[in-house]
Amino acid sequence: MLELLRERRSIRKFTSEPVAPEDIRKLLGAALLAPAGMGKKPLEFIVIRDRETITHLQFLKAHGTAPLASAPLAIVVIADTRKTDTWVEDASIAAILIQLEAVRLGLGSTWIQIRLREGGEGSSEDAFRKKLGIPDGYGVLNVIAVGHGAEEKSPHTDADMDFSKVHYERF
Numbered sequence: 001m002l003e004l005l006r007e008r009r010s011i012r013k014f015t016s017e018p019v020a021p022e023d024i025r026k027l028l029g030a031a032l033l034a035p036a037g038m039g040k041k042p043l044e045f046i047v048i049r050d051r052e053t054i055t056h057l058q059f060l061k062a063h064g065t066a067p068l069a070s071a072p073l074a075i076v077v078i079a080d081t082r083k084t085d086t087w088v089e090d091a092s093i094a095a096i097l098i099q100l101e102a103v104r105l106g107l108g109s110t111w112i113q114i115r116l117r118e119g120g121e122g123s124s125e126d127a128f129r130k131k132l133g134i135p136d137g138y139g140v141l142n143v144i145a146v147g148h149g150a151e152e153k154s155p156h157t158d159a160d161m162d163f164s165k166v167h168y169e170r171f
């Protein structure tokens with residue numbers, strides 16, 4: 001597991017090779033196995049492979065959307081906020097599991113934050129809801145750009161593990 005975690009880097013440039021349908025299914029399978037507060041299942045996912053749609057999403061948030069310029073796949077993590085008060089935690093766990101499964105499959109990915117962010121059309125969450133037909137009552141956590149990496153990044157090392165952040169018995 002630590003090896004996988006070392007290898008997970010945010011990959012922001014992708015080749016044009018599509019992600020294989022069986023790999024897309026594995027990414028979503030990982031997300032669907034995520035634990036959730038009180039076992040409620042508030043999460044849903046929107047899988048986007050259409051280049052025009054992915055390009056459009058890039059402009060619904062002011063900064064940090066560069067990975068969508070080349071990603072052949074975007075997965076939007078949404079949740080029915082009426083089902084639970086832990087939807088942000090639930091969605092975040094599912095999102096990182098997608099990213100870790102991507103590493104395992106030899107794919108790259110980047111978490112692009114949507115919740116609490118703004119773009120040219122105002123709230124990025126509202127703009128995503130409108131563009132993708134997401135009903136009111138659903139929160140949009142993020143969109144994960146996924147694809148075959150077109151950039152190399154060194155894995156994290158032990159030096160990235162700052163054990164001074166760990167407190168034993170009390171702060």
Ligand SMILES: Cc1cc2nc3c(=O)[nH]c(=O)nc-3n(C[C@H](O)[C@H](O)[C@H](O)COP(=O)(O)O)c2cc1C
Pocket residue numbers: 008009010011012063064065066067110111112113
């Ligand atoms: C909550 C959260 C929000 C993030 N938002 C963005 C984003 O909007 N755009 C982006 O390019 N990267 C985003 N990232 C990726 C971080 O910038 C990245 O994880 C961090 O710089 C560490 O680099 P690494 O992922 O290669 O270890 C986000 C990551 C997290 C966990």
